[in-house]
Amino acid sequence: MQQGTLFNSISLSVGDVTRYLRELLDSDDLLRDVWVMGEVSNASTPASGHLYFTLKDQTATLKCVMWKPQVMRLRFPLRAGMAIEVHGAVSVYEQGGQYQLYADSIRAVGEGALYQEFLLLKNQLEAEGLFDNDRKRALPEMPAKIGIVTSPTGAALQDMLNTLRRRYPLAEVLVSPAAVQGDAAPVEIVAALKRLNADPKVDVILVARGGGSLEDLWAFNDERVVRAVANSRAPVISGVGHETDFTLTDFAADLRAPTPTAAAELATPDRLDMAQRLSELTQRLADSLGSRLDGAAEDCERLRSRLERVSPLGSINNQRQRLDELSLRQAVAWQHRLQYLRVENKGWQQRLAALNPYAVLQRGYAIVSNSEGQVIHSRAQVSEQAVLAIQVSDGKFKVRVTDTRPGEEQ
Amino acid sequence: MKDQTNDDLNGLSYEKAFQELEQIVEKLENNQGTLDESMGLFERGQKLAQHCAGLLEAAELKVQQLDPTTAQKEESAS
Numbered sequence: 001m002q003q004g005t006l007f008n009s010i011s012l013s014v015g016d017v018t019r020y021l022r023e024l025l026d027s028d029d030l031l032r033d034v035w036v037m038g039e040v041s042n043a044s045t046p047a048s049g050h051l052y053f054t055l056k057d058q059t060a061t062l063k064c065v066m067w068k069p070q071v072m073r074l075r076f077p078l079r080a081g082m083a084i085e086v087h088g089a090v091s092v093y094e095q096g097g098q099y100q101l102y103a104d105s106i107r108a109v110g111e112g113a114l115y116q117e118f119l120l121l122k123n124q125l126e127a128e129g130l131f132d133n134d135r136k137r138a139l140p141e142m143p144a145k146i147g148i149v150t151s152p153t154g155a156a157l158q159d160m161l162n163t164l165r166r167r168y169p170l171a172e173v174l175v176s177p178a179a180v181q182g183d184a185a186p187v188e189i190v191a192a193l194k195r196l197n198a199d200p201k202v203d204v205i206l207v208a209r210g211g212g213s214l215e216d217l218w219a220f221n222d223e224r225v226v227r228a229v230a231n232s233r234a235p236v237i238s239g240v241g242h243e244t245d246f247t248l249t250d251f252a253a254d255l256r257a258p259t260p261t262a263a264a265e266l267a268t269p270d271r272l273d274m275a276q277r278l279s280e281l282t283q284r285l286a287d288s289l290g291s292r293l294d295g296a297a298e299d300c301e302r303l304r305s306r307l308e309r310v311s312p313l314g315s316i317n318n319q320r321q322r323l324d325e326l327s328l329r330q331a332v333a334w335q336h337r338l339q340y341l342r343v344e345n346k347g348w349q350q351r352l353a354a355l356n357p358y359a360v361l362q363r364g365y366a367i368v369s370n371s372e373g374q375v376i377h378s379r380a381q382v383s384e385q386a387v388l389a390i391q392v393s394d395g396k397f398k399v400r401v402t403d404t405r406p407g408e409e410q
Numbered sequence: 411m412k413d414q415t416n417d418d419l420n421g422l423s424y425e426k427a428f429q430e431l432e433q434i435v436e437k438l439e440n441n442q443g444t445l446d447e448s449m450g451l452f453e454r455g456q457k458l459a460q461h462c463a464g465l466l467e468a469a470e471l472k473v474q475q476l477d478p479t480t481a482q483k484e485e486s487a488s
Contacts, residue, residue, distance in 0.1 A: 142425040152475065161473060169469035170424050176476045188478075195476050274424075275466055281431055282459040288438035289452040296445050 015094070022092035025099065031090040036062060036101060037109060038086070043078040045071070053078055055086060055101070063100035064088070070104050075213050083109040107214070114214060118221050122248055125223070130230045131251040137235040139255060140203045142269055145172040147196035147205040147234060149189055152177035156210040156239075156260035163261050168268035174202060180209040185219035190228040197233040204267050205232060207249060208239040208260035220247035229253055239263025361393040379404060419461040427465070431458040 012020075025031050038055030045051050049068035054061050064086060066074075078084070088103040125131060146164065150157050152175065164173060178192035179185045189207070196202050207229060209217065219225060220240045229236050230252040238253035239260040250256040257263035353359060357367070368376040369389050376382060386401045419427065434455040438448060 142423075142428075144423060144425070161471065165471045169471045170465060171471065173471060173473045174476060175473065177478060191478065192476075195478070271466055271469075274428075275463075278428070278459065278462050278466065281428075281435055282463075284435045285431070285438065285452065285455045285459060288435055289448060292438060292441060292445070292448045295441065 014097075018092060018094045018097060021099070022094065025091050026089075028090075034088070034090065034101075036086050036088075038062065038084070040078050040082045040084060041080050043080065051078070051103075055084075062090075063098060064103050065093075065100055066103040066106070074106060075211070076108070078106070085109055110215070114218065118248070121221065121223060121226075122251065125226060125248065125252070130226070135230065136254045139235050139237070139267065142168075143171055143204045143267060145174060145199065145201040145203060146267060147199070147202040148173060148175045148208065149178055149192040149196065149205065150175070150208045150260070151180045154180065154210055156208050159210075159259075159261045160206060160208060160239075160264040163264035164268060167265065167270045169271065171268065172201070174199060179219075181212065181216045181219055186222035186225050189219060189222075189225050193228045193232055193236075202234050205234045205236045206239060206260070206263045206267060207236055207253065208263050209241065210260060211242040211245070214245075217241050217245055217247055220249040223248075225249055226252045237263045237267050358393070361391065367391040379406065419457055422461060424462055424465045427458045427461050431455055431462065434458070 036055060038057050041054045041056055041061075043051065043053035049071060051066040051071045051074075053064050053066075055064055056062070066088075085107050086101060086103045087105040087107075088101050090099060090101050092099050129135070148157065148160060150160070157175065161173065164171060174196060176192035176196045178188035180189065193205065193207070196205050207220075209220065217240055220238070226248040229238070229249050235254040236252075237255045237257055238247070238250045239257040239262055240247050240249055241259075243258040246256075255266055257266050361367070367390075369391070370376060370381065371387060371389075373389075374381070376388065382388065382401050382404055384401055384404050387398050388401060389396050389398055434451050437443070438451055438455070443451070
């Protein structure tokens with residue numbers, strides 16, 4: 001039945017077959033959402049930024065492609081021979097006629113197992129109450145001494161120091177170095193924390209590490225580290241890895257920061273904000289004294305006007321005026337008195353002059369005195385031949401007594 | 411600690427100085443005390459404000475690094 005076979009076999013175009021295959025694969029639940037484990041080979045990233053590589057094991061190879069946006073979120077570059085697990089969907093590239101894995105996420109082999117371990121420990125410590133919110137301590141508003149546990153050579157330390165320098169240079173920083181990846185890291189981190197807690201001036205601690213693979217950050221999921229952070233004397237801010245990385249240390253810390261830089265920011269106030277607050281406070285200080293002084297001045301003025309109402313000042317002024325008048329009157333009276341005294345004095349002088357015996361001499365009288373200077377009042381005082389002095393108005397002269405017999409009176 | 415001069419604010423931390431300044435402003439704003447006391451408080455407040463501003467201006471981050479080996483010796487010694 002030649003014809004029959006001819007009519008029975010429908011020939012499809014290449015495109016039809018390829019689309020059919022694609023729809024078949026796309027509708028398969030397993031292939032739409034699958035993790036594939038294998039070894040990397042032929043990884044290449046052309047200018048487009050997309051990543052092409054092949055996964056292989058002993059028996060087969062699988063072409064893989066990852067688009068640029070997902071490539072940028074990769075935490076490590078792919079190298080040939082690397083064992084990885086790739087998540088994505090298996091579909092068909094129609095032009096190339098090949099099926100391939102459209103990858104959206106890549107992790108190192110073993111990360112899946114680590115994640116299980118992580119969840120287990122997280123549940124256990126959570127049940128213990130290690131992550132409880134009421135265990136979280138308040139952070140100092142203005143820390144005096146900031147402890148940092150991190151690698152002394154990492155970029156994270158410089159990021160944190162730069163941030164602290166910019167925001168809050170008032171602080172002292174004590175760096176307690178520790179390996180932050182590798183087998184020795186957990187023990188070193190615990191010891192570094194202990195050393196910082198031994199300094200009583202340290203009032204906040206940053207536990208930090210820059211980004212890396214899940215394995216790189218694994219020390220921060222170590223139970224010893226997590227417990228040391230939870231039991232730290234000084235409150236702890238964790239800043240481990242990138243925004244999307246969560247470690248158990250983050251849960252145990254008093255505050256989780258997405259990055260080391262953010263941890264330094266969360267630990268400190270910003271100098272500019274502080275300056276702003278300070279200038280506001282300084283303004284309030286000036287205003288408060290100003291209003292205090294205004295108030296005092298008002299009180300003073302009120303009292304002054306009250307005082308004025310009850311003041312004896314009016315009567316004092318009256319008294320003052322009266323005093324002026326009295327002293328004026330006194331001065332006038334004194335002048336009168338003085339004048340009177342002067343006049344009276346002149347009268348006395350005249351009377352005194354009248355009594356002056358020498359004034360009589362002017363009128364022709366004379367004063368007779370003996371050689372002893374005694375004034376002669378009587379005949380009995382003289383004897384014959386005695387020399388007597390005669391004082392007249394312009395001087396003295398001498399005479400001799402010739403006769404002491406009583407003469408005829410005139 | 412290193413230079414204790416006659417200035418009694420020397421060595422006073424920013425936080426302490428700022429807190430005291432806040433208290434002084436609140437006291438003054440509540441208008442407590444005599445005018446003399448208020449003047450005294452104001453003068454103290456001005457000093458504190460200058461001290462704080464000076465600290466903000468001049469501060470330089472002091473960074474010190476622990477040496478794990480010596481620190482461990484101290485630990486075992488104590």
